[in-house]
Amino acid sequence: MKFSLDILDWRALAAGIDSCENWIQWANQPDINMFSGELPKTPHIPMMSARRMSIGSRLAVNTGLSLLASNNIDAAIFTSRHGELERTGRILHALADEQSTSPTEFSMSVHNTAAGWLTIISKVPLPITSLAAGNDSFQQGLLEAQAILAGGASRVMLIDFEGEIPPMYDKSVNSEFLPYAVGIILTAGDTLQCSNVPSPDDIDAVTLPQSLQFLRGYLTSSPNFNVDADKRRRWQWVRTL
Structure with missing residues (x-):
């Protein structure tokens, strides 16, 4: 499987690292762990809305709103x-303890919660897809973008995110x-x-999320780089310019 694309703009947020300059520094200094400190602020989201969001959704929606502020997308x-x-x-903990569940928690527990919040806050009626494909979710999102672009869209925004993981899944x-x-x-x-190329037999365990x-x-000057899902699947990227 082969495909190609161009990137017009990007943004990213994580604990202790939020500016483009910080991300470029992180990309070029792989031995430094910058993922520490406080979670970044989300100034694009109204306070009352932010309070109702999970941490993952907050970061995802703020990232999307930041990109929408300077880009028109389809x-x-x-x-x-x-x-x-x-x-x-x-x-699940509330149910196990035989306690009542919060209506807000229940209504916002679906996978496309972040996508819904983006359209509500931005007031932009975008067609949005939410995808989950295990460790390969980001790359499958890129394939979805290829289909949308082939269907006539000029610009597609892809947001990949994760929130905090409950201790039971540690x-x-x-x-x-x-x-x-x-x-x-x-x-x-x-x-x-x-x-899409076969993974080498000696590949290390994948720890860094695909995106x-x-x-x-x-963000590095390398002419090529790899994105792995696990020890079986590898995506090889080549920069032509």
């Missing part, structure tokens, strides 16, 4: 492996780099070319 895609797992975890989910949100504006082009792998590769 459609948006939200990708997340876990979605509102933080909120769902609280609902043994099965690496939360070292969570929460975060990465947003990119995509258009048709051939500056970046991607192909952060991609952002690190994109």
Whole structure:
């Protein structure tokens, strides 16, 4: 499988790292762990709305609103492996303790909560898709963007995000780099070319989420870089310009 695209703009948020300058520094200094400190502020979201959002949704929506402030887009895609797992975890605990569940928690526990908040706050009636494909969610979002661009759209915004993971999942989910949100504006082009290739037998365990792998590769001057889903699947990116 092969495809290509151009990137017009990008934004990202994570604990302790929020400016474009900080992200470029992180990309070019792989041995430095900058994911520490306080969560970034989300000034694009009204306070009353922010209070009702999970941490992941807050970062995702603020990233999307920041991109919408300077870009006109035709459609948006939200990708997340876990979605509102933080909120769902609280609902499960309440049920296990035979307590009543919060109507707000229940209504906002769906996977497309962040997408809905974006259209409500921005007041922009965008067609939006929400996708989950395990560790490969970000790359599958890029394939979805290819279909939308082929259907006539000029610019597509892709937001990949994760929130906090409930402690009950600590043994099965690496939360070292969570929460975060990465947003990119995509258009048709051939500056970046991607192909699906077999993973080498000696690949290390994948710890960095796909969108952060991609952002690190994109922000460096390397002519090519890889994005892995697991030990079986690898996406190889080549920069042509």
